[in-house]
Amino acid sequence: MSNVLVLVDHTAGKVRKTTAELLTIARRLGEPVAVFVGDGVQEALPALGQYGATKVIALTNPELTQFLVAPKAEALQQVAAKVEPAAILISSNAEGKEIAARLAVKLESGLITDAVDVQAGDGAGGPVTTQSVFAGNYTVQARVTHGTPIITVKPNAATPEAAETSPEVEEFDVTISDPAKTAKIVDSKPREATGRPELTEAAIIVSGGRGTGGDFGPIEAFADSLGAAVGASRAAVDSGWYPHAYQVGQTGKTVSPQLYVAAGISGAIQHRAGMQTSKTIVAINKDEEAPIFELVDFGVVGDLHKVLPAATEEITKRKS
Numbered sequence: 001m002s003n004v005l006v007l008v009d010h011t012a013g014k015v016r017k018t019t020a021e022l023l024t025i026a027r028r029l030g031e032p033v034a035v036f037v038g039d040g041v042q043e044a045l046p047a048l049g050q051y052g053a054t055k056v057i058a059l060t061n062p063e064l065t066q067f068l069v070a071p072k073a074e075a076l077q078q079v080a081a082k083v084e085p086a087a088i089l090i091s092s093n094a095e096g097k098e099i100a101a102r103l104a105v106k107l108e109s110g111l112i113t114d115a116v117d118v119q120a121g122d123g124a125g126g127p128v129t130t131q132s133v134f135a136g137n138y139t140v141q142a143r144v145t146h147g148t149p150i151i152t153v154k155p156n157a158a159t160p161e162a163a164e165t166s167p168e169v170e171e172f173d174v175t176i177s178d179p180a181k182t183a184k185i186v187d188s189k190p191r192e193a194t195g196r197p198e199l200t201e202a203a204i205i206v207s208g209g210r211g212t213g214g215d216f217g218p219i220e221a222f223a224d225s226l227g228a229a230v231g232a233s234r235a236a237v238d239s240g241w242y243p244h245a246y247q248v249g250q251t252g253k254t255v256s257p258q259l260y261v262a263a264g265i266s267g268a269i270q271h272r273a274g275m276q277t278s279k280t281i282v283a284i285n286k287d288e289e290a291p292i293f294e295l296v297d298f299g300v301v302g303d304l305h306k307v308l309p310a311a312t313e314e315i316t317k318r319k320s
């Protein structure tokens with residue numbers, strides 16, 4: 001069976017859920033080989049084995065973490081030359097997409113970004129991806145026709161499925177050229193933890209819009225009762241009610257959770273563009289004509305300041 005490379009997304013060895021999703025997808029296509037960059041490979045090993053990595057290639061060259069993405073693309077090129085993978089899967093975040101693009105140029109391979117699903121296809125032609133394009137108005141299926149398929153996959157594209165393996169670690173020494181070392185990281189600090197899941201990876205998101213009137217208290221309380229992330233419409237962000245990092249939509253984050261709850265959000269096309277691939281959509285809006293109701297699975301016509309606290313109370317009661 002051919003190898004499928006998965007670039008591991010981690011923080012100091014703590015593997016993110018997106019990597020479990022990529023490993024699950026990789027198993028549909030071949031034998032998952034995880035590529036781990038930086039320190040902490042031993043901490044990461046159990047999580048990588050849990051989701052079926054058959055082998056872990058560890059890249060510990062310090063230049064890979066001292067400089068911005070170019071060295072990582074160069075390193076992956078060298079790993080690909082050795083492993084000759086059937087496909088390369090990378091998380092669809094800002095860094096992942098930049099690495100993927102640089103790698104595609106180096107390998108002279110086709111690149112597909114933001115896949116929401118990847119299937120093996122008929123085998124001979126390589127993996128078939130599904131993407132939501134043109135602000136979510138079209139769903140397309142695509143496959144790479146030249147070189148090694150490089151695919152960036154959006155969070156929540158697959159449900160992680162356990163497949164206990166005991167991967168061996170292979171240290172792999174790469175050579176980083178000077179042109180790749182053009183942007184050095186001089187400082188970095190982790191974002192202040194909110195205690196909530198990362199917006200783009202969360203299984204549940206509760207978003208608030210102008211209808212909150214600036215009070216995100218009910219949104220946050222409801223999100224916390226569900227273990228959800230908090231999002232916001234651009235109207236709420238532009239009003240200074242919530243930080244820009246939480247904006248969902250065309251000019252914000254694109255999310256695809258299992259459950260998206262939109263409260264006090266009208267459903268403008270630019271907001272939909274960032275959330276309409278969510279598996280289940282629920283809206284709370286006091287205007288029954290609000291466009292958001294066109295795409296919901298479940299809608300509540302009412303005042304969010306009454307509906308959300310009541311729902312939070314009920315969920316908390318049922319949990320205890």
Ligand code: FAD
Nearest residue numbers: 209210211233234235249250251252264265266271286304
């Ligand atoms: P509104 O459209 O004002 O809707 C507020 C809703 O709250 C209404 O439906 C109202 O009935 C309801 N409401 C009011 N009070 C209550 C209450 N007490 N309880 C329940 N419901 C209540 N928007 C984004 O969100 N993300 C983007 O990335 C984005 N990018 C854009 C890019 C461009 C180039 C442009 C031109 C626009 C973009 N927008 C984006 C803006 C977008 O067009 C809308 O203006 C915005 O989404 C509206 O936000 P909203 O739904 O919160 O506010």
